[in-house]
Every structure is written in C-alpha cells, then in structure tokens.
Amino acid sequence: EIAASVPQRGFFGHPKGLFTLFFTEFWERFSYYGMRAILVFYMYYEVKNGGLGLSEPLALSIMSIYGSLVYMSGIIGGWLADRVFGTSRAVFFGGVFIMLGHIALAIPGQLTMFFISMVLIVIGTGLLKPNVSTIVGDIYPEGDNRLDAGFSIFYMGINLGAFISPLIVGELMKKSFHLGFGVAAVGMFIGLVLFLITKKKNLGLAGTQVPNPLSSEEKKKWGIYIVVAAAVIGIALAVMIPRGWVTIEGMVALVGVLGILIPTIYFIVMYRSPKTTSAEQSRLLAYIPLFIAAVMFWAIQEQGSTILARFADKRTDLDAFGFHISPAWFQSLNPLFIITLAPVFAWLWVKLGDRQPSIPKKFSIGLLFAGLSFLVILLPGQLGGADALVNPLWLVLSYFLVVVGELCLSPVGLAATTRLAPAAFSAQTMSLWFLSNAAAQAINAQIVKLNTPETETLYFGTIGGLSIVLGIILFLVAPKLVR
C-alpha cells in the first residue's frame, strides 16, 4: 500500500506529503494566475506601451482558449503518467515546462515568443496539475475520512497563490510586463526546487508507480500513432494557415467541441477497457452525474471572472461607500473567501467524520449554492429597477455563495476522482475531472453573449434555477450513487 510509505502525520494532522503538494501547487498557481492577471493587457496594449498590439476581442478569445487548453492538455499529462513515467515525474517535467514558458514571456519578445510560451505552459500545466492532485489521493490510506479535509487544505494552497500573485504581478506590470512574467517564472522555480527537495522524505513511494505501463508492442503502436498524428496535423496546418482557414473563432469552436467530445470518448473507453473491473465500471457510472454536476457548477463559477466582472464594471455603484472601488477588486473575492472558508470546511469534514454528507450530497449542496449566487444577482434589478446601479454588497454576497458551493464541490470532486478512478486510468481520470471545467468554459463561450441588460433577469434566473433543479435531483438520487 503506497500510503504506508508516507508519514501519516506532520502537517496539521495530515500526512507530511500534503506539505510538499500544498506548496508545489501554491507556487504553480501563483505563477499561473499571476501570468493570467496581466496577460490580456499584455496582448492588447499598444506595442509602444510594451504590449503586443492585438485587438481586444482577439485577446479575450485567446484567453478563453488558453483557459480551456491548459485543462484539456491534462489528458496527455494523465496518459503519460499512467502509461510512461508515473505522476511524480510528470509533476517535475510539468514544472520545468511551465517555468520555461514563463521565462519565454519574461524575455522581451514579440508574438512568436508569446505562442511558444503558451505551448510550453499548456503542456506543462497538463503534466503538473492533474498529477499533483492524483498524488494527494495516494498519500491517504483507502477509507481514510481525512481525505476531503486534505483536499480542502490543498485547495487553500491553490487559492493562496491565486490571491497573492495578481496583487504582486499586477503592481509590477506598471514597470514592465516582462518583470511581472519574470516573477511568475521565479515562483514556479521555487515550487520545483521545493518539490525536488522534500518529495523523497514526505511522499515516499507516492507517485513513483506507473499504474499501467506500455508493453513493448504498445510502445511501437503508440509511436506510430504519434508520428502519423503529428504528420496529419502538420500537413493540415501547412494547407490551412496560408489559406487563412485557421481563425480564432474556428479554434474556439474546435475547443468547444473537444470539451464535450473528449470526456464522452473517455467514459466509453474506460468503461469498455478489459483493464476495468466490474466494480470500477459501476463506480464509473456513478461518476457521470457528478461530472455533469461539475460542468453545471463551473459554468456558473467561471462567469465570476467574465459576466460578473462586467456586472461589477457596468451595473454596480462603485462609489456606494464614499470612495471609488475598482471593479477588478471583485476578482480577488473568490480566492479570498476560499482561503478563509477552506479551513472551516476542512475542520467540518473531519469533525463530522463518518457523519459528513456523502460525495453526491456535497455536490448537490454545491449546485444549490451556485444557483443561489445567480438568483441573488437578479434581485436588486427587481427591487431597484433595471437601470438603477446595484449596491456592491449584492456582488459580494454572490461571490460568497458561489465559494460555499465551490468548497462543497471542487476539493470534494478532486477527492472523489482519486477514489472513483479505475486503477489503470487513475491519472487520466483526474484530467477528465478538469475537463468538466474546460467543457463549462466552452459552453460559456457560446451562452455569455445572451447576457444583455434586457435579458438580465431571465439569464440569471434560468441558469441559477437550472443549477438548483439539478442540485435537488442529485440530492434525491444520491443514495443510489454512493458505493
């Protein structure tokens, strides 16, 4: 048993390995959200002001594709971990790619360096993010009821990074974008060094196994697949790019289709695989409603940085408290609430022990709160009239509610994935979990244009109501899903 090789105490009552994984993920998210906080400005600022001079719509589309691709590439990262070099080495290689990607942005360069950086960070995040989450599951013995609490603490590391770095990098951007990107590169470097130094002592054997190694003939088969796939893509691009057929809209549509197609194919492949036992098959079926619930949840949560960001800018009375509030400050509410509430949930799950709600019930609570977070936003429009500016506290309440939902669903979803994944696909199933976010962002890319001042009540009411209905259905079928 892998967990037996890990010291089971030493980090707030949790296995010592959680210290290593907490800070590795902290620094990776520090670098990612710091870079993302200034990237859109870097893309559309004039070249004379240090930017790339792209148009705003193009910059925003690239941001949404980027956000989906870093989650989608987890499929490759998970496959490599399950079949070639295990999750621990995947985390290390991922960190190196991410660091190089931020260095590519730190060096003053033009569009080429930007795309090189994007490729490096997409590959690196796909290698690091799902696999570091999988290792968290490995350090707890089977049936250990500290698991959800452990993932809540891990999730706090993610949001500490997400909260701190935009503040630092956002300041440095005033001097130079490349300085901000340089800080992101240093952050990932610190995370890598810390992972390397402490993993032996704190993680033991966790992450060192290759669950389902490629046989020699499979190596040949996959070698041919990869060469053929690379050739086909290369030729397709060589034919399409000169004809101007490769457009951003086409990429957004392609990523959108993949966001739905890949998870569907994965469920079928895993369910029918001879390596999946019948017990694992039934757990896979139980995972499908949780996956759908996650897509619904992330569709609402991710609108916190798009639709609600615009609501903060256009529909909120930013001088309600006598001084001017920057609309950008609302983006820090989500990670700030998570940092303050994650320890409460970690304590609550441990205190409730075996009496804590089942995983499907936690998901249904998550959907209820996410739905409520959208319903409260339509209230002021009803009370004060469609054109009256809204008191900022309504927005604060909305972010608070969606964070309560996030803490019932997101860390719990990471934990559930480590327990519901078929052994031969453990890392790949974790990358599937992140695809629920990519699918949600792909759906959002199509529906957010329906949000206009006239449709405001209908928009928030329909989406919020749908989330609540799905939450109630999930609560009712929960007893059948618990294995």
Ligand SMILES: CCC[C@@](C)(CCO)SC[C@H](N)C(=O)NCC(=O)O
């Ligand atoms: C800087 C704020 C970004 C933020 C709002 C992400 C966008 O949804 S905060 C991060 C978010 N609560 C989160 O933990 N996402 C999961 C993850 O990054 O693994």
